Amino acid sequence: MQKQPAVEIKQVTKVIRGRKIIDNINFSIYPGEVFGFLGPNGAGKTTTIRMIVGLMGITDGEILIKGNSIKTSHGAAMKHIGAIVENPEMYKYLSGYLNLVHFARMSDNVDKKRIDEVIELVGLKNRIHDKVKTYSLGMRQRLGIAQALLHSPDVLILDEPTNGLDPAGIREMRHYIRNLAEKEGLAVIVSSHLLSEMELMCDRIGVLQHGKMLGVQQVHELSSEQTQMVSFQVEPVEQAAIVLRDMGSKKPQIKDDKVMIELTRDEIPVAAAKLTKEAINIYGIQAETKTLEDTFLELTGGKEIV
Amino acid sequence: MSKFIGLVRNEHMKTFRRLSTWIMLGIAAVLFITIAAFTAYYAPDDNSDWRAENEQQIKDYQQYVEEGTLEQSDVEGDIALLQYQLDQDIQPVQDNTLPAYMDTVMFYGSAFLIMFVAIIAGGMVSTEFGTGTIKLLLTKTPSRFRVLTSKYVSMLVTMVIFFLFFIGFSFIVGGIFFGFTNFDAKEIIIENGEVLNSNMLVSTIRDYGLNFIQVLIYATIAFALSTVFRNTALAIGFSIFISMFFPTISMVLSRYDWSKYILFNNVDLIAYTPGNTPPVADMTLTFSIVVMLVYFIIITAITWFSFIKRDVTA
Structure with missing residues (x-):
């Protein structure tokens, strides 16, 4: 892959209260690929994702989103990112539509047409004017994706996207994520501790443990072993x-x-x-x-x- | 700039789409109507003789002083006022008039204003952390500084809306109950032996204005606690507690000169209007404004710094 990476993580280290949570990790994610972030709980997946989206500071190293440093040019970097960090939390007392209006106002160039487009895309048309508190988890997840896609980002970050979904929902989500990467050319980062999941969804998987990147491998390389x-x-x-x-x-x-x-x-x-x-x-x-x-x-x- | 207005509108939508905000306004409306109804019910008959009443009251006061239940110094002012009204033939402003009613609402309503605004301000940031929505709020293009500032600006606008509601609604309710008349009612205040006449409606509005500063300080404290500790209950509880109990604490502390540097001794600017005294004798209006400004700058600096720098782990 000779393309310009969508996300570059360069020698990133995170220290919290003297403890190294993330230890010098390096990797890049390219447009059109689904990158899986795999590791046991507590390995530092969520911390890494929080650093990529700017929720947590970076102790050492740098994260570039389409060449923009998240540290020094937050706005320019965030323009390219759509993210759901952990659960898709929305304003429950607002309707799905007003939630989207809320996030549209926070972004550039998102008009009413785009909102309707995204609603159509995630298939929430019939329930979009209902309050979010009446939504099932799957619907909230879809609204979360709608929110993340609203400003047509180049990078989609989904932390544990299949958490709490039923098998049908998981399949739907998987299909959806593959589609976004293949057809829309998005770089997608998903994290999970479910291996079978990742195997079906991702092109490459990075394995994280104790804050260290153990290796990044192509999925089919992993699956079709020599012996x-x-x-x-x-x-x-x-x-x-x-x-x-x-x-x-x-x-x-x-x-x-x-x-x-x-x-x-x-x-x-x-x-x-x-x-x-x-x-x-x-x-x-x-x-x-x-x-x-x-x-x-x-x-x-x-x-x-x- | 247009995006910043969008952020403020977002905050507004979140405040006014919440049932609790409307319940607060509802409680205020019920309170106003109740006060009006009681005032109308207990109003003296139209043909009662206010001169006889004033004379009777003066006699009562003098009798209390002779019996030793009241000190001469406590009642001097009141007697002088009653006597002045008799001498000048000015009928005291009756409770069942629009200006007097609005003044009553202002008097009882200020505590509610502090409480309501503290509830809204105290939840503004911590609720986002509590529900996890802060993660969505901070992973968009606007910087953390802008996000927090938009919340504060929205809080200010909400405060203005609440004040306008208090003034406007009490005006309407008062007008319906007591008629839209008596706009020229005069409030008589005797200070240092001098008699001051002021338009009651005007001084009520002025007091609302001075109260705005006080509510603003309590709201800022609630907002700051909400941001720094990310805890709604603490933010609301502390600000309401202080606003309710500080007057008592202040009395205990008033003998110490340093107590004038305590923020809460400086927030009530009504103390500097005629007929009132500040908590510590040598305090002045300028002094209080400077003290408030210093505290305000320190509190907001800590708040913004904390919001911008700290990791979000919600």
Whole structure:
């Protein structure tokens, strides 16, 4: 990607009361991509997001939004950002529409037409004049997105966007976020501690733990590993393990009535043929893709996942 | 600039779309009507003789002094006033007239004004933190300075609206109950043996104006506490508590000369109008204005600084 990054995080450190919450993190987010911010609770996801949107000061380092420093040119930087930090909190005693009018007045060049456009976009047309306190969480979430998109930002930041949504809502949200990135070319930053979520939604994922960035990886890189764990449900297991001994990189393992072995895709039929040749009964073969979760556990040392 | 006006309009929308604001105005309206109804009910008959009443009152006072229930110095002023009215043949302003009614409303209403404005000012910033909406408010293009200033300006405008409501509504209610007459009613005040005549309606409006300063200070304190401590209950509670109990505290402290430097001893400028005395004898109007200005600058500086610098973790 040679494009100009939408968000640049340069050697950012945050110290609160002598404690390093964020320790020298670096990464960039480009237009058209969904960047996932993954980490256990307390890793510093929300703190980082709060620094990007200017709610928290930066102890050291710099954050640039389309080249504008959030520290020194807050207004110019915020013009490009639409954000929901944690829950989509709105003025409950106002209607959804008045909430949008409120935020429209805070931005440049948002007219009535744009408000209606955004309402249409998030599908809240029928309920927009009702008070927000009568809204379901999903509707509030959508109103939150409407608010974030109102001033046509280049960067959309969603902190835990699927929190509290039902499966249908989560799917809808995912679809929505992908659409914004692919069709509108927005740079989207989402944070979550739900791995399966991130895997489906993001192009790249940065893993954060104890305030340190452990690594940024492409999602499909993570999902299609060179080798994968394959389990053979066979009988007798001991004999099968011996047969498969010289295949794969590691020794096969016996687990109940299964033999587990790490193989590449091409090796699976070869192994099956070998077993058949030795007159071993095969009841099932299952390839267990190494999930993002495994990688995540590996990266974070398997601790403190909530 | 147009965006700043937009911010002020936002704050206004939030204040006046809240039920509580209308309940406060409703309470005030009910209060005004109740005062008017009581005044009308207990009004003396039209054909009663005010001269006889004045004479009787003077006699009563003298009798109290002889019995020792009252000090001569306490009643001197009152007797002189009653006697002056008899001598000059000026009928005292009756309670059941528009100017006297408006003056009564002003007298009882000031405590309500402080309370209402403190409730609104005390919630302005802390409520945003409480509900989390502060995160949306501060992640838009306007700077924190502008956001906070727009809130303060909106609070000032709301105060003006409340004052105009108090004056306007009591004028209408008073007019309906007592007729739109007696606009030239004179208030007689005797100060240092000198008799001063002033138009009652004019002095009521003047007192509202002086009260505005007092309400402004209490509102600013509520606003400051709301911003610095992000706690609505503390902000409202403290300002209302001080406004209610400081007069008592002030009396206790009045023997100490330094008590004149306490902000709350300086906020009531009505003390400098004829017929009133300031809490500490050598205080002057200029002194009080300077003291208030110094406190005001310090309080607002801390408030704005705190709002702009601190992390938002709500």
